[in-house]
Amino acid sequence: DINFACANIQPTSDPSRTTITKWVAYAFKSRLCLFEGTFRKYHTNLNLTGSASRWLQESASASEEIIKNGGFSLNTAGGPGVSYRQVFTSNTPVASEVLQAAVSDVNLGVLNEANWWWTSGTYGAKASFTRTFINTYLKLDGTPYTSDPAYRTMEFKDEVKNRDLRLKQTIRLGDYKRISNGQQVAAPPVFSYTFTGYQPIKWTLDDLYYDAGALNTNAVALYRYAEVLLNFAEAKAELGTLTDADWALSIGALRSRAGITGSLSVRPTVADPYLITNYFPEISDATLLEIRRERGIELSLEGLRFADILRWKRGSLMEQEWNGFYVPSLVTPMDLNEDGVLDVAFYQGTRPAPAAAGVTYVDVSATVGTAVNSQLLRNGSSGELTWMKEIPRKWNERNYYYPIPLNDLQRNPNLKQNLGW
Template sequence: MKFNRLIYIALVLSGVSVSSCKKDFLQRDPQTSITKPLFFLTTTDLETYTNGFYENLPTPLNDMNSDNIATHNVTVETDQLVRGQISQDTYGGWDYDDWKKLRAINYMLSNLDQVAGTQPEIDHYVGIARFFRAMFYFDKIKKYSNVPWYTTALEDKDPDLYKGQDPRAFVADKVLEDLQFAADHIKASEKNTRITKWAALTLLSRFALHEGTFRKYHSELNLTNDYTRFLNIAVDASSKVMTEGGFIIFGNGSADYASLFNATSLSGNKEIILWKDFDPALNVSHGASLVLNFNFALSRSLADSYLNTDGTPFTDFTKPFAHLFDNRDPRMMATINYPGWAQFGGAALNRINPTMGGYGQIKFYPSRGDLNQGYEKQYNDIPVFRLAEVLLINAEAKAELGTINQLDLDKTVNLLRKRVGMPNMNMGVALDPALVTLYPNATANNLSVLLEIRRERRVELACEGLRYDDLMRWKAGKLIQNSQQGIYVPALGAYDVTGDGVVDIAILASVNDESPIANVPEPVKTALTKYYLKDAGGRDNTFYLSGGNSGFISFTRDREFPRTFIEPKYYYRPIPRQQILLNDKLKQVFGWDQ
C-alpha cells in the first residue's frame, strides 16, 4: 500500500490526472488507475505530499533582468523585452506546464475529507499548501495583473475551465487570505528548511509591500485609493517576525555578511528564516560558480550605490579600480570582485574581465573548493528568506506611509549598517541628487529617508533576485532601458587590478597596436592578460570605452541596438495568442493585443 501511495503522489505532483486530456491551458494527461482513497488518509500523507511543493522554492543567485547587471551572454527576458522581441505571438507560458503546480496544490486542498488527525495538525499542512498557492499567484499577478483564480483541481466539464481573468484586486485579496491562513496555522517551531509561521509572515510582508507600492505608483491599475491597506499589512507582518520570531542580524563585519551566501551550512544561523540545503551526499546542487564572469557581470550603477565609509554618497567615479573599494561600504567587497580577491582563498589573485565590465559577482560564489565540484555542482547553502529583508520591508512600508521615525530606522536599517561598521542613517539625511535621478516619481513625507532606504535595500540585498521586482513596483522600469556600464579606464594601457602593485591586464585599441604598453618590462608584459577594442580585422569587439580611448567600459550591442521600455505595457507580459484563441474570455492588458 505504501508503495502505491508514493506512486500516487508522484503522479499527481507531476501533473497526471484522473480525467481525460484536452489541449487547453489547464490540459490534463490521460486517465490512470490511481484513485483518491489510496492517499490523503493521514497527516503523514499530507506531509509527504507537501514535501513535493518545496521544489518550487526559488534559489536566488543573481539580479538578472535588472539594472544591477552590466552585460550578459545569455538570453534574458527583459533584454528581449526592451529590444522589441516579445509579443503575444512569441511569448510562452500560460499552458498546462505553467499551471500544473497550481493544480497539484488545489488537488490536495480539495481532498481533505478523509484525513485522520487533529485539526491543528491538518491545518498546518493546509497552511503550507496555501503558502505555495499564494507564491504561485504572486508570480502570476506580477506577470499578468489579472488572472483567473482557482481553488479546485478542475476537471474537463467544469464550467470554470474556460473562464476569464479575475480582477487583480480580487486575486490579491485571495493571496492575502491564503498567506494569513498560513501565518495563523503553520507551526512556528519547524526547521528552517521547512515552511514555518515566520516564512509565511515573511512572504506576506513581501507580497503586501509589493502590492501596496505597485498600486501607489501604477495609476493605470486604478487602485491608488487602496494601497495603504497593503502597506499597513506589510508593517504588521514584518513587525511580528521582528518581535516574535527570535531572529537576529548575524555577525559583525563584511566576512560574516559574506558567509550568509557562501557558507557550508546555514543551520543554526539566527538571521535565516528559510534556506535551501545543498549537499553532495544528497546530490543536491546549484550553479553559483556561474555568477562570476561566466554569463554576466554587475553594473557600475550598482557599484556606485555603495556609500563611502563615512556615510556620504560615492562621487569619485573616475577612481582607479585598484583603489575603488577603499573606504567604501564593506558589503561592496562581499559582493563584487575586489583587488586582492582570490578564488577559495588561494594564492592566485583574481583578474577582472573587462569584456563584461569588470565588476564580477562574488556573492554566492563558494568559499571553499569542496563546495565547488564542477559545472552547476556547488553546495553552499542558499537563503530564501532572511531577517535583513524583513527589516527593510518594515522600514520601506513605514516610509511610504509617512510614519517612519528614528526609532524605526534604529530597529531596521541601522542594524544592517551596524553589522558592517557603517554610520547610522538619520531622519535628517540629506537628499542625494543621484537617487532623485534614479527614482524621479518617488513620493513621501520625508523623501530623502525613503530614497536612502531604497539604496540600503539595493546594496544589502544585491544579487538576491529582488531588484527586478523592486524596479517594477516602483514604476522605475525606464532604468532597464539604460545601457549599463563597467569600470572606468583612464587611458589605453596596462593596469593593476589585483592590488599587488604589478600591472596584470592591458586594454588596447587593437592587436595591431600595443604601443601603450611598450615601456612595460618584458616579463611583466608577457604575463599580461590583454583585451582589445577591435580585432585584427578592425571590427569592433563586444565592448568599447565611452570616451574613445578612455572612459567607462560600455557595450557594443547596446550602442548598435538601443533599448526602449514602453510604459505601462512592459510592466506586464502578454498572454500567448494561442491561449486566447482557445479561450476567448481571456483578455490582453495594457496594449499587448497590438
C-alpha cells in the first residue's frame, strides 16, 4: 500500500540516490495518483469521473509533501545553458534534483547504451523529434515560437535561436561539440542517423568513445524533483486550485532554469492555438495547456510520454505525421550549425556530381529503384521533411489498456479480458 510506504519507510536521505527512501515513495504516489485521477476524468466512458478529484488531491498532497519537506531543488549549477542536461549526463546522480537513479559502474560492468542508441545508424530505432513537437519550445521571452507565421518556412539554423535553452540541451544544434581523441569537433545533426534533423543529445555523452556499444557511465534518473513540480501543478490545475504562487513555484521555476524570462510568476490567460490545433483540441484552459507543454518538454525521452497520452485519452497523437525541418530547395547544401562547413543536401533522381566535400546527400525521390521512398519533402522539391508517410498509423481504442496474460485468465476465471483484446 503506497500510503503505508509513505508513512513507514524510515530513510529520508540516501546520498547515492540508488535506494527507495520516503521521498521516492511520495514521488511514486504523486505519479500514480495523477495518472489515476486524470485517467478517470478523461475516460468518461468508465463512469468514474466522480472519483477523479480524490486521486488528484492525493497527487497534489504527495507532491506538496516533497516540495515542503524533502529538501530538493532544481539543479542550476553552471547556469541555464548547461544545468538541465547535467542531470542526464552526470556519472553521479545530481543529488539536489534526483530522488532515485539507476547508477552505472565500470568496475561492476554495469553500463548503459544511451550513446549507442542515440548515435548509431544501425542500432536502435534512429528516433528523432518531430518538427511539430520542436515547435512547442517557447522563445526566451516566454512567448510561443509559433506566434510568428514565418516559423513555417524558417530554416533549422534560424529556428533554433533564442529558444528555451532546454532545446540546445536536448538536440544537436548551433555550437554543440563532441570530443574526438581529446579534441572538440563540430557536431551538427547526422543524416546517417536522423530522419527529421532533430537528433537527441539529452542522454548522450559527448565523447565519441561511448558510441561504440554499451559503454555509458552516466546515471539514469528514475524520479526527479522536476517531475514532482509538474505533477503538483497539473493536479492542482485539474482541481481548479492552482494559484499564481503555485505556478511560480512549479512551472515558473522550471522555465526560469531554462533561461525563459517571461510569464514566470502569473498563470497564463491566453490559450495557445498551436497547442489546441496540434495536440489538445478538447482543452481550452490556458494554464492547463501550458502545463502540458511544459511536461512534454521537461520530461522528453524519460519514458513518461506514452502514459501521459493514455491518461489524457489522446491516443490519436500516435497517428501524428513524422515531420522534420524545412528544406527550401533541392541540391542546395545546408550549413546546419553555421560553422562555415556545409552539412547536408537533398536531391531527387541522380546524386549530384561532383559532390561537395563533407556533404551528406539525401535522396528524396518518390521512389528509389522500385521501392517507395520513406524520406520525402512535403512539397516535392521543398518543404518539411517527412518520414514514412506511406505507412498508415491508426490508433486502436483497445490500446488504452494492456491485455491480461492468458495464464492469468486461466488461473483466475473471475478475471475478464480487457475490451478489444
